[in-house]
Amino acid sequence: MVNQAILPIQRHRHVCQTVLVCLLVLAAALGWPVEARTQDLAADRAALVALYNATGGPNWTNKSNWLSAEPIGNWEGVTVTNERVTGLSLRKNQLTGTIPAELGNLTGLQKLNLHVNQLTGAIPTELGNLASLQDLWLQNNQLTGTIPTQLGNLAGLQRLALSDNQLTGTIPTQLGNLTGLQRLHLNNNQLTGTIPTQLGNLASLQELTLQINQLTGAVPTELGNLANLLLLWLGGNQLTGSIPTQLANLTSLQSLWLGSNQLTGSIPTQLANLANLQDLFLSTNQLTGAIPTELGNLSGLQSLALSENQLTGVIPSELGNLANLVSLWLDKNELSGTLPLSFANLGRLQHFHFGENAGLCAQADASIQTWLNGVFDVQGPDCVLSSAFVPVILSAFGRSNSFFTSELTLTNRGSETATLRHTYRAAAGRGSGKATENLAPGRQKIVPNAIDYLRTLGVPVPTTGNRIGTLRVGVSGSSEVGVMVRTTTPVADGRAGLAYPGVAVADGFTEAVYLCGLRQNRRDRSNVAFQNMGTSGNITLRTTVFSGDPQAPGSHGMPNMTLAPGGFHQYSGLLATAGFSQGYVKVERVTGTAPFYAYGVINDQANSDGSFVFPVTESSLAGVRGLTLPVVIEHPNFSTELIVTNFSDEAKVFDVHFVADAIGTPDKTATVTGNLIPPGAQVIIPDAVQMLRESGAEGIGPRGRTIAGAAFFTAPVGDLSGVVIGARTGSPGGGGQYSVFYNAVPYGAAFDQEAWIDALQQNEENRSNLALVNTGELDGSDSVFELGIYNGHTGQLVNTVNGIRVSARGWYQVNGILESYAPGTTQGYVRVRKTVGNNPFLAYGVVNDGGAPGERSGDGAYLPARR
Numbered sequence: 001m002v003n004q005a006i007l008p009i010q011r012h013r014h015v016c017q018t019v020l021v022c023l024l025v026l027a028a029a030l031g032w033p034v035e036a037r038t039q040d041l042a043a044d045r046a047a048l049v050a051l052y053n054a055t056g057g058p059n060w061t062n063k064s065n066w067l068s069a070e071p072i073g074n075w076e077g078v079t080v081t082n083e084r085v086t087g088l089s090l091r092k093n094q095l096t097g098t099i100p101a102e103l104g105n106l107t108g109l110q111k112l113n114l115h116v117n118q119l120t121g122a123i124p125t126e127l128g129n130l131a132s133l134q135d136l137w138l139q140n141n142q143l144t145g146t147i148p149t150q151l152g153n154l155a156g157l158q159r160l161a162l163s164d165n166q167l168t169g170t171i172p173t174q175l176g177n178l179t180g181l182q183r184l185h186l187n188n189n190q191l192t193g194t195i196p197t198q199l200g201n202l203a204s205l206q207e208l209t210l211q212i213n214q215l216t217g218a219v220p221t222e223l224g225n226l227a228n229l230l231l232l233w234l235g236g237n238q239l240t241g242s243i244p245t246q247l248a249n250l251t252s253l254q255s256l257w258l259g260s261n262q263l264t265g266s267i268p269t270q271l272a273n274l275a276n277l278q279d280l281f282l283s284t285n286q287l288t289g290a291i292p293t294e295l296g297n298l299s300g301l302q303s304l305a306l307s308e309n310q311l312t313g314v315i316p317s318e319l320g321n322l323a324n325l326v327s328l329w330l331d332k333n334e335l336s337g338t339l340p341l342s343f344a345n346l347g348r349l350q351h352f353h354f355g356e357n358a359g360l361c362a363q364a365d366a367s368i369q370t371w372l373n374g375v376f377d378v379q380g381p382d383c384v385l386s387s388a389f390v391p392v393i394l395s396a397f398g399r400s401n402s403f404f405t406s407e408l409t410l411t412n413r414g415s416e417t418a419t420l421r422h423t424y425r426a427a428a429g430r431g432s433g434k435a436t437e438n439l440a441p442g443r444q445k446i447v448p449n450a451i452d453y454l455r456t457l458g459v460p461v462p463t464t465g466n467r468i469g470t471l472r473v474g475v476s477g478s479s480e481v482g483v484m485v486r487t488t489t490p491v492a493d494g495r496a497g498l499a500y501p502g503v504a505v506a507d508g509f510t511e512a513v514y515l516c517g518l519r520q521n522r523r524d525r526s527n528v529a530f531q532n533m534g535t536s537g538n539i540t541l542r543t544t545v546f547s548g549d550p551q552a553p554g555s556h557g558m559p560n561m562t563l564a565p566g567g568f569h570q571y572s573g574l575l576a577t578a579g580f581s582q583g584y585v586k587v588e589r590v591t592g593t594a595p596f597y598a599y600g601v602i603n604d605q606a607n608s609d610g611s612f613v614f615p616v617t618e619s620s621l622a623g624v625r626g627l628t629l630p631v632v633i634e635h636p637n638f639s640t641e642l643i644v645t646n647f648s649d650e651a652k653v654f655d656v657h658f659v660a661d662a663i664g665t666p667d668k669t670a671t672v673t674g675n676l677i678p679p680g681a682q683v684i685i686p687d688a689v690q691m692l693r694e695s696g697a698e699g700i701g702p703r704g705r706t707i708a709g710a711a712f713f714t715a716p717v718g719d720l721s722g723v724v725i726g727a728r729t730g731s732p733g734g735g736g737q738y739s740v741f742y743n744a745v746p747y748g749a750a751f752d753q754e755a756w757i758d759a760l761q762q763n764e765e766n767r768s769n770l771a772l773v774n775t776g777e778l779d780g781s782d783s784v785f786e787l788g789i790y791n792g793h794t795g796q797l798v799n800t801v802n803g804i805r806v807s808a809r810g811w812y813q814v815n816g817i818l819e820s821y822a823p824g825t826t827q828g829y830v831r832v833r834k835t836v837g838n839n840p841f842l843a844y845g846v847v848n849d850g851g852a853p854g855e856r857s858g859d860g861a862y863l864p865a866r867r
Contacts, residue, residue, distance in 0.1 A: 508595025534594020548682025609629020
């Protein structure tokens, strides 16, 4: 059978004199519109040349073959099909200038991709002529003007991306004609007006992103018609009204962002119908009501953001069913109650913010606390009844071959189990983290090495190197938990160091504090450290060093230091830096709102023993007429150094009354009157009893016997505002002096009825003393005390000692309190209760190195009583 398609060619073969003539005859025989196709190709080439010239072609990143004799299909980014330009892709190619109108002549164009360039000016209306266009990508440029309504003519358009430009005006309603559109991205522009209801006609639409514009009005209910929609992002606008329940019809939806608008009303329970939803962002609106329990049915949900609304009530336990949840934001609402126990099932959660609500907190339940410890990013409060801040714990090398570790004592004197949430913030050695443990009622736990212990609880502290940081102990379940730390270093004959209590966060400082008694000389050096006690917000602290020498006054400002929450900083050898041999330091907050703490340490240059210097505020001394120094001692092996600091700008006069049984006066008091300290001065008296002797105080007698008692400093005229009294009692050892430091207590600040002393020990390495002082600041009456002694291991009251009588201004000490009154108790705590008397009292303990006097170093650590 003859092929009819080639017969016309055969009839004209005899006239084919040249190849060109043959091709023309062939084209005509097949019905090709030769002249039209040649014209179209020429027009396409002209349009491309116009684009090159309008957009800085010579500066393009890649311009291979452009404007050359090569076929335009070989030009960079150009696709030619059947002699027509069907594709043009020049993304990320450094195009500048404006899009020429001539691109509208590329009538065969199916894909136009010019995104991620620096194009400016308006989108040509002529692009509406590209009847074959399927993809129009112009995002990430600097285009201005409005969206041409003519784009609504592109009936075959499937993807339209104009995001990340500077487009203004409204969204054309004509875009609702693009019924084949699958993606519409207009986000990150400056579009205004309402969202056209006509967009609800885009039955094929899978992605609609209009976020970060200036759109107003309501979310159209017609958007609920978009059955194929996978992604709906309308956030970052000014949309009002409620969330349409019709959005629940979008059963294919995977991501819904309506955040950062002005939406009101409640969260529709119907959203639980969105079975494929993975991300739900409703934050930063004005939504009210409760969180729907039905949201717990969204089993595929990975992100749920409801923060910064006005949501109320408790968190529904059903949210604990969202096993795939990775991020949950509930902060800045009016939610209350505690976290559902079901949240312990959210094993994939990595980001959880629930702070700044109306009482919402994480309860003490062990499963919840353990779960929270495993969440990477948690911001929200515990349901704590109290919180103690430990200014430093460490495991670190010091000078003179010293190596300091911190013993941690936790005491629950309440009747309920306490849940303790430890938050360690590393200052050296990394390893910040959290851990939770329970402490049974009445129990006292003494941990020899706090850093190692935290690591056993799961805090990622390194096993080696210098590790220094702060510790916050949040307490729930019982409000009667005390924290004490004793930091020591091995010495030739035992251990030496100092003790300090955890400070209630509520007692953190906002006003300036003073650290007095510091010195730098051949025997001693002084360090100063300070901390941010807050859980949020940085603070900046200023440190000023003052010379205590009235013959050489002066001050030296240290650089301001900014600390993050829980942050720690230490100035070592601070007085040497300032060039002073002795003085005091003022630490004050200059920016931020969080409380802070500060302390000083006087270290012996020979044996590295430390004395903890407590901070004092100006307000705590305002109008004070007297101060009680707990004890002054002269003993063949011990003596008391006295420090008097006047940081006020007025000279102060004071009398000293030293009361001790060994003083040979009728009232057992040695008195020196009319002592004057100039403004800004600090006096360090190496031996307080010898000073009294040399000042002519009656009843002291010669050296050689033991004199021990309290000292009272009173103002004969005016007051003692700005006067800090401190003492350091010690004995020779280790080539230097083993000492313990303590401050005088202002009148009015002592205990009235009850006090507790924790962290007492009696074993082969330690023994503990307990002392009482009747301040006598009200009258001359005696006080009678009862001591309740508790075994820290069992939490049981093991003995009650009654009838301890202390005269006014009297001092009374029980040596070896546990050994004397609770034999077999190796560690414990004591309740001191005044049963008779009018005067306030002081109470304190001392842990000495050595199970008995004369053993080991004998160094003491001062344990202040707590309420």
